[in-house]
Amino acid sequence: AQTVTQSQPEMSVQEAETVTLSCTYDTSESNYYLFWYKQPPSRQMILVIRQEAYKQQNATENRFSVNFQKAAKSFSLKISDSQLGDTAMYFCAFMTFNQFYFGTGTSLTVIP
């Protein structure tokens, strides 16, 4: 069975600072994808960043980057230069064989 664990239900960060959200997963599959999704208060879930498991290089999208540790089954999200618009629920997700598995989410608040 595939599981995704986000151990931080809530986090906060000062505007312009850096924050890291943690995610671990469990799978016996070798071919899979990992994602971070953001759900702001408006509720539209949007893709933040995606990582293919076969790629060793960590994915980066502007201020968002991941630390992918395949052996440890860890996939953390780093947000640099945090902005007020980053306030949202963040979900870590794992995909294999067209099935998606989500963590329980981390609620991030950016403090002015």
Next chain:
Amino acid sequence: DVKVTQSSRYLVKRTGEKVFLECVQDMDHENMFWYRQDPGLGLRLIYFSYDVKMKEKGDIPEGYSVSREKKERFSLILESASTNQTSMYLCASSWISASSGNTIYFGEGSWLTVV
């Protein structure tokens, strides 16, 4: 841009009513999903469909059914709504092809309150 549209954002229904939640996607995606989102529980899969008229149970299918008569449309049906089905319902879709990156796209969600 991919668009997944859920027809109703906010609904209030009475216990025992039959409820239809409609979802349409405009990107010719093979896969469509219905999730339920509750605080502290994250997203839980109710049903998914990988083709027209095909459906598979997810983790919490009890009390729900689905219909996919056309590729772009995936409906969630609550045959007899109960108060414990008060929740946010998210529809999503994705391609099957691995070359597409396998990203899942979500609708805006439907808030259902059963009284």
